[in-house]
Amino acid sequence: MACIAFTRRIFLPAADIPRFVGLGNVDLGITGEDVILESQMETRVRQLLKLGFGKCKLQVQAPEHGSMAIQTIEQLAGKRVVTSFNHVAAEYFEKIDAQAGLTGDQKTSIEYVGGSVEAACALGLADGI
Numbered sequence: 627m628a629c630i631a632f633t634r635r636i637f638l639p640a641a642d643i644p645r646f647v648g649l650g651n652v653d654l655g656i657t658g659e660d661v662i663l664e665s666q667m668e669t670r671v672r673q674l675l676k677l678g679f680g681k682c683k684l685q686v687q688a689p690e691h692g693s694m695a696i697q698t699i700e701q702l703a704g705k706r707v708v709t710s711f712n713h714v715a716a717e718y719f720e721k722i723d724a725q726a727g728l729t730g731d732q733k734t735s736i737e738y739v740g741g742s743v744e745a746a747c748a749l750g751l752a753d754g755i
Contacts, residue, residue, distance in 0.1 A: 647671050658682050664711045684711060686718075688754035689747050696754055704728050705735070705753035708746035712738045 638646065643655035644662045648670030655671075660682045662668050686707075688696035696702055702719070703726040709715040719734040728734070739746060746752040 641665065644671055660684060660711065660714070664713050666713055684714060686754060687744075694747065694753060700726060702754045703734055704732050706737065706751070707734055707754050708737045708739045708743055708752035709755060710738065710740055710743055712736050 636652065638655075640657045640661050641664070643652075643657040644665035644667035646652045647655040648665070648667035654674075656677065658680055659673070662671060686699055686702065688694075688702060690696065699722060703722045707715055707719065716736045719736060723729075723733045737752070739751070743755050746755050
């Protein structure tokens, strides 16, 4: 008896892939490690192969001149941060807030923006991105 394997390729937005794989809706996906961390699915998916393209570097940025100047990451503790990676940013600033002794409403405010994150400081939406 011959074994016939059926495969289908489905193209999904990169942000959806970790959830579909992690919940077992699809068997295999290609996406970035940053997207896996943001989706909070890192315990439900396994990296099989590094493909060597699509490099991503998450950074914290803030104005370095003028009245809103920020020189150190600690100066953003308790302020407003806008990002498209709100889960990753919240986890990062949780540590910064703890070091600064901030609790409750004093903690860094993390707000999600899906695009044009870089404009947030100039438009007065954030102290850092």
